[in-house]
Amino acid sequence: xxxxxxxxxxxxxxxxxxxxxxxxxxxxxxxxxxxxxxxxxxxxxxxxxxxxxxxxxxxxxxxxxxxxxxxxxxxxxxxxxxxxxxxxxxxxxxxxxxxxxxxxxxxxxxxxxxxxxxxxxxxxxxxxxx
Numbered sequence: 001x002x003x004x005x006x007x008x009x010x011x012x013x014x015x016x017x018x019x020x021x022x023x024x025x026x027x028x029x030x031x032x033x034x035x036x037x038x039x040x041x042x043x044x045x046x047x048x049x050x051x052x053x054x055x056x057x058x059x060x061x062x063x064x065x066x067x068x069x070x071x072x073x074x075x076x077x078x079x080x081x082x083x084x085x086x087x088x089x090x091x092x093x094x095x096x097x098x099x100x101x102x103x104x105x106x107x108x109x110x111x112x113x114x115x116x117x118x119x120x121x122x123x124x125x126x127x128x129x130x
Contacts, residue, residue: 014043017046021047021054025050025053025054028053029050032049033046094123096119097119097120098123100116101120
């Protein structure tokens with residue numbers, strides 16, 4: 001692939017292309033290639049591997065960086081309960097099931113049997129047992 005290009009130019013291209021990656025990322029990408037690839041990767045493919053290795057080395061972030069007080073927990077639980085009661089009273093949580101039933105009525109072949117059965121169960125239909 002690089003036969004007609006001076007090796008110094010190839011090295012310079014790869015050096016520039018890998019700028020910003022740590023030696024650990026590059027080393028892990030090389031190890032991955034040695035273990036999984038039959039042929040050496042192109043520079044863009046190798047950069048993608050280095051990005052994957054970089055992501056692998058980054059620490060996971062906490063979703064919630066602080067602890068809630070017992071009072072905050074209680075207040076949040078009450079808000080969730082109220083939201084659920086409000087949502088449940090509208091039966092909106094069963095809209096997905098009604099859409100499946102309506103789709104099946106329009107074209108019986110468009111819905112898998114298991115999806116139709118679950119939809120009927122969700123809305124409490126007698127056809128669920130069929």
